[in-house]
Amino acid sequence: MQEIFGTTDLSIIYKKGTSAESVALHDVNFKAYPEEFVVVYGPSGCGKSTLIYALTGIERNIDTGEVWVNGKNVASMKPQDLLVLHRFDVGMIFQSYNLISTLDVLQNVTLPLLAAGVPPRERKKKAQVLLERFRISHLVKRYPSQLSGGQxxxxxxxxxxxxxxxxxxxxxxxxxxxxxxxxxxxxxLLELNVRDKKTILLVTHDPSFITYADRVLYMKDGQIVKIEEKKGSRILTSATDVTTAVKPATSLEFGSSPFDNEPSDELTFEQLSKVSCINDFAKAVAREPEPILERRLNHILIEVAVLKLAKRDALFVLQKPRPQGGMGYASEYAMDILTKMDGLFELRDWLTRQPASKRLSPLSRLYIERWLFGIRYGTLSTKQEEVFEGCLTRYLSQQIDGAEFSRLLSESIEHGGVGLVGVNTNKFVERLIPVMQLIPKQRTHG
Incomplete structure (x- = not known):
């Protein structure tokens, strides 16, 4: 498949050769493909925005390397070529919205068509379709100052x-x-990717967005330090093909397995350990009263966790009406379940690598803070995270028991604890048990 955009040895250096020299990007290389959902993840100041501004031709100060979109070198584009790129190839969404305050909603939306010379009636017709789709058609005459941030x-x-x-x-x-x-x-954005086949390039520092990416670019200090490709992200050619990958309700009722096409003796320990935990996980997050629906949810989650069904396709099935073989969940709830499961397995990977492990991943911390502790992500300080990881390691190696672990979670930082306030630490220890079931036994009893 032909790449849709990417960079080759891209470097951007500001004030080069002076005492104020600043390296914004250094030897950045990556490729993205049509219909992918690509996430650029990293802390503030790591070069995320500089990278996408270079890709879209907004940043012209390229020191070395190439930037290309649809096979065209953006760095060498003339102003008129960039106009075509921005009008027809790339749509931009900014954090600050960048709406024109003196134009109403309809005028803001149709502005690119006005610049392209599209007749008024056609402009309005196209805008109306989008405004109705995003449920803001009733706001056409309002100005930006009269809208909420989400609107x-x-x-x-x-x-x-x-x-x-x-x-x-x-x-x-x-x-x-x-x-x-x-x-x-x-x-x-997910709907645009799945239904409209748009390629999405999203910059964020929110780890929960990583879950839905086909490709993740991890950035730090102007470099891509890791590229994660979600295996199986191209399994399905469209969301409507999901039903061929996930069995319908009628077959699930008769006890079919998601491994019907997988030799059981070839499943790895990791696959089996994930399957063993999904049943408890599904019960905890969904609490489905009907056995058929519980089996269906287990089946879908196994497809994602073990057989690498793409997240966006799993979202389609989770939101699909129950009579049609789905779960009938609201989109937010479906995303919540998949994000929880990703965090669960990332935490499991961290626990498996103990005692010689790196720091917890952002998604693992999100899972611990938001769903195990029940607090807002980012509440814990760096010191608290370090103490927590130390206490967790001691608990896993049986240097302390569950009661002492719970006490240390509540104890103040000054007295060697994590300093959690208003958190049921005993309940946290209980919730950790299903995670520990995912760890190879030689690791938990060593």
């Missing part, structure tokens, strides 16, 4: 789509939004 961002998304570009670039699109609006915007 402004939906207007910005509609504007980015008005020329029907193949690529949507989103720079921290939820950075100024509350949690509810964040979920709405993420749902819309």
């Amino acid at each position: 402004q961002q939906r207007v910005a998304i509609a504007r980015a789509l008005i020329t029907d570009p193949d690529i949507i670039v989103a720079d921290e699109p939820t950075g100024n939004l509350d949690s509810e609006s964040t979920e709405i915007v993420l749902n819309q």
